[in-house]
Amino acid sequence: MTEPFQARVRPWLMACFGEEISADHIERNHRFLEEALELVQSRQCSRSEAHQLVDYVFDRPIGEPKQEVGGTMVTLAALCLAAGIDMHEAGDVELERIWGKVEAIRAKQAAKPRHSPLPQEAAPISAGTMFLDRTGREICMGDTIEVASTINQHTHGDWVQYDIRKGPGGFLLSYRCSQTGAVLPPGYTAGFMAESLPEDDRRDLKALVFATVPVPVSGWEIVGGDRRGTTWPEERGE
Structure with a gap:
């Protein structure tokens, strides 16, 4: 029986980052938010729309993590249905791809700016x-x-x-x-x-x-x- 996707991600995390960085919830927040934004950007969400939603969410009461994970999975599935994407296949393909980039990802992590949510030094922001x-x-x-x-x-x-x-x-x-x-x-x-x-x-x-x-x-x-x-x-x- 094939292991659940979440369990198959763990060995990759350990190989890339080790226990400490893998378990750093702040780092994991930042990387998840980065990927979520890249996904909606690829589906033509504008910078302005993203900023409006940030303000809307942070003006509301803080949610319960397990329930929010459920909501995230449901809305991701719905987005993938609308886009004609098999979310499970996409996850498997990406996990296989990044197993081949462990050294590059380690180097990127080592060069990451300290105390910054950004994965690398940012280019000047366009207004x-x-x-x-x-x-x-x-x-x-x-x-x-x-x-x-x-x-x-x-x-x-x-x-x-x-x-x-x-x-x-x-x-x-x-x-x-x-x-x-x-x-x-x-x-x-x-x-x-x-x-x-x-x-x-x-x-x-x-x-x-x-x-x-x-x-x-x-x-x-x-x-x-x-x-x-x-x-x-x-x-x-x-």
């Missing part, structure tokens, strides 16, 4: 703009978005792409390229995001300035970018 693209993802500083071209189509074609930067007055759209490959100096057509919404997404500027929830913009879509980026493309060596 979120509180605008959501048409797929529901939050647009962040460093992203590149694509916008339907509404003027000078003979020059630009059907679409234009902009880099998201931050200036003294707020987040900016900085021209990057167009369908036709038209080249302009960096910043040539920069404008504030709140003042550059597509016609179908226009809102009162004062309402935008004081918005407390993310604002969806159906005419914008994230197509790439560098979320480390606070620099112009040529300063990044592009």
